[in-house]
Amino acid sequence: MKKEAAEKRALPRALGDTRHLLNVRVPMRDGVELAADIHLPPSGLEGGPYPAIFTRDPYNRQVGGGAVASRRRFFTDRGYAMVNQDVRGRHDSDGDFYPFLKEGPDAFDTIEWLAEQPWCTGKIGMMGGSYGGWVQWAAAREKPPHLTTLVSSCAAGKWQAELPWYYGGANLVMFSWLYMMIGRSMQNPSYVDWGRVYRHLPLRTMDRALGKKIPFWKEWLDHHLLDDYWKAGLLDETFQELDLPVLHLTGWFDGDQPGQMYFWDGMKKSKRPDRQQMVVGPWSHGGVFHPTQKLRDLDFTPKSVVDMDELHLRWFDYWLKGIENGAMDEPKVRYFYTGINEWRDDSAWPPANRVDTKFYLHSKGKANTSFGDGALSLKAPDEDQPDDVYRYDPEDVAQFAHVDFFTDSGTLATAGRPADARAGELRDDVLIYTTEPMAEPLYVSGRPTVVLYASSDCPDTDWVVGLNDVDPNGRSIPLMRDEDHQELVTQGGRLRARFREGLDKEVFMTPGESTSSGSNAGTSPTYSKEDTGCASWS
């Protein structure tokens, strides 16, 4: 078929007052073309040059990631060019999609291409969340000269301690994610019988149970350790070379909080730790971009609803336009205390003035269920306290999540449901340890760590730990819950026993032996998690 105007060029012909350059084809170093939409301020092409805010994600650049559609106009009206790109192999971009690990060069090439455009000042900031957060770090690692700053929201990136494997256990949410991503456009999960698919064994043929070939699932199964495949995606060796100013955003109920905190901690080692700021709210993964006052039936008051547009704008105005707006005079860290629903400013995270306090598990051997005799206190246990024992049957699991997390309308399946988790605490295979009522408020902020001495009659098993706030009415509110994917997916602590000595090697237990006690005391990375606890009852 005759296809006229086939003259090869990246940019569409456009008139001077045009505010949009759509489906612009940006060439990568290997010749593959990626699609970007460029939205300009009201003064159009002729009115430039403008600094550029650049997003890339695999979720359709036109609507994607919560970052794009709703914010485009806000920033273009304030003098920024908004550039939204489909990552390689997704939507209008050519090439093949490769999840996570090959985004860096494409981001570098696009940034440097943008910087050369006549309408661009050459100052380029990135923003975006989740995958769109990760790609910023993948770009930063390549050190494109014109990348000026990042606003990294709920970014994934702590591979195997976040996703797709979480401390040794497959994160099944990521199987669904792969299902949605394999194809050029988003695949709708609404008509999949996930209850049936998730129960399928073995994992290797789960894609067949689904009815779709998913090669990356097999690839991930082949790399279930933190091996070189995943280490190549970590920035451990790179942080010290970076000098980018970054605004970090995450939430207590954000499933990618581990990744975002990994980058926050990593940038402490960068050349410019003084140019890092962070805001942590009582938000879910999606809430980091669009904060809501409520999660389930918890109300965090209007104070929790931060104006994310203004927050981004202030940062970009300072770094991309050089406006002295005091952005860097803000407190380094702002975080929200749930329980009392107050913001707290601090100069460091975790807070410098914290006191690490050990609480010990106690029982008379019957901590099973919330009606058991498990107790949590500051007192170290006596030598002769009996063990707590339960039977874990993989065919009768404590199910914390509704497997059907996808509704037709795309809303969270949990919306409006009670936050109270007591129903899950009634099972005999759940051990519950509860403190006495607090005599005065206890403020918890930072990363709690659990050291568990435990054993099994099997060579391997899983440990899942959650921290809840029990109110005077008996409601048990999880403080570490991934609200977008429900319950303890990445937000509770979890460890597959065979990985207790490191995620890069498997060490099995000897059945019947109390393997983890004693020898691992104090060193076990059993469970670590960000959380700001909150306690204001007496």
Next chain:
Amino acid sequence: MKEAGRNLWDLRTPMRDGVELSSDIYLPPEGLDGGPYPLVLMRTPYNNQNLMYVKYMRHLSDNGHAVAIQDVRGRHDSDGEFYPFHNEGQDGHDSIEWFAKQEWCTGKIGMMGGSYAGWVQWAAARERPRHLVTFVSTAAAGRFHEEVPYRNGVVMLPMFSWLHTVGGRVWQEGGHVDWERVLNHLPLRTMDQALGRDMPVWHDWLDHPTLDDYWKKIRLTKKDFGRMDIPVLHITGYYDGDQPGTLFLYEGMRAHSPAASKQFILIGPWDHAGTRFPRQAIGGVDFGASAVENIEDAHLRWFDYWLKGKRNGQASAKRARFFLTGTNIWREAGGWPPPRSKPVTYYLHSNGGANSLTGDGVLSSEKPGEEPADTYSYDPDDPIVVAADFNFYPVPPAKFVEVPLDRRFIERRQDVLVYTSSELVEEIDVVGRSQVQLLAGSDRPDTDWFVTLSDVAPGGSSIALAEGMLRARFRESLERETFMSPREVYEFPIELGIVGHTFKKGHRMRVSIMSSHFPICDRNMNTGRPIAEDADPQVATNSVFHDRSHPSRIVLPVSSSNSPAGSKSKPKPKPKRR
């Protein structure tokens, strides 16, 4: 794949040139083990994952049919390049024959889908795939150059917006575009630059303003129809923008196909989307609850009969089922148009002041005597605007702002000629296609004519029933341009859309004539210059004649004996001559 459930996702089907197209398969509850099943295939450029389609077709898979929804070439998960309309035949053929070989398929394959997904069925059928048994063609495009993207020489600007939406592999959102600015841009040639997107297909279309081989290649011919021995259910609506295509294909099959007697048609009071998702009201007019026909069941009944041989009465059903607006009841007949419809001619009259609905224009069955012509100025810089929203594809949840079917907002303008009958003393059913013969002229070499037939109720509302249009330079043929000499009178044949309508007693019939219909249609610059390049609007003074030697008229298909009220005599509206 024995472990699979009811679905096969992203199934890759190789075409003859090696390009792979992607389909999602939905099976009946018994899954793969329960097969084989007959298959109903939909091919769409609008994302086979769109829940709208999935929900629609699940009704079939819940009832014993396998369903495949395929992305057409170059769209969404399918490889290759999308080129609108031209590539679909072979891909349709190859897909059908590939599916027929799958072990879960009986080899009996039907197709369904609307609009573009209606057209692709005809493109496939023309290739005569052996396993294509039947299809349901809904609001199908296909009467190219008399429908889209040109309609009788006029450029349909929603097709420019459409090219924008399909201007990538995935749907391109249009919510951020200032469409008012873009669609007002001149010349058409650089409209894509005003938008900020390369649109090579737009340029191809602009390069083919006449009905030439580019369009003829994709129009089905008498020979094509003659080789299609296939039963088809045709679905369209009185307000469906692809009604010209659907009727063209229906009429072609009725006239030439060996399966002429197996052509069924369903016509409702629906707009384009309503042919798939019927609504009770359009543009402020309520057609009653019965307008919401159960289209899903109609599909199931059809495919149960033709693909499974289920004896459900489909074969003995009446060939045509159509809605009668005005009385809002369904009617059935042995075909469309119903044989009872007879042409009745009504003539335009006035004393030279038919401008606007307060003018002196009259419509009656009397032939005109010596009457002065009606004249108006058409200024391309002040066109009649027939849309509230220039964005034809708003981003959900935003909805397209409907324009009222009550056309008085247009008829109040001085550049609209309005001819109204006297109040009817008996009700009249008009069922079929109306034809206007316009005797008219201009002081410019070219201009446009738009004609609307409406029903005027005693309260004054003027509800549009059918419209037609013609670019003057194409009056002799769509294949060549013939310009006008100033002050000459020419005859313009203007075909209107079909109606099935009861004009009730006390109502009046109205014909209105104008020269612009923006932004649904491009504005004629009145210069006669090439359509694509013209950016120099000239005001035209246009005249419509109605005298003894120039009797401008409309011929209506009147079917009074079909009326349940049983009118006995031929209606004789009494014109009020002023």
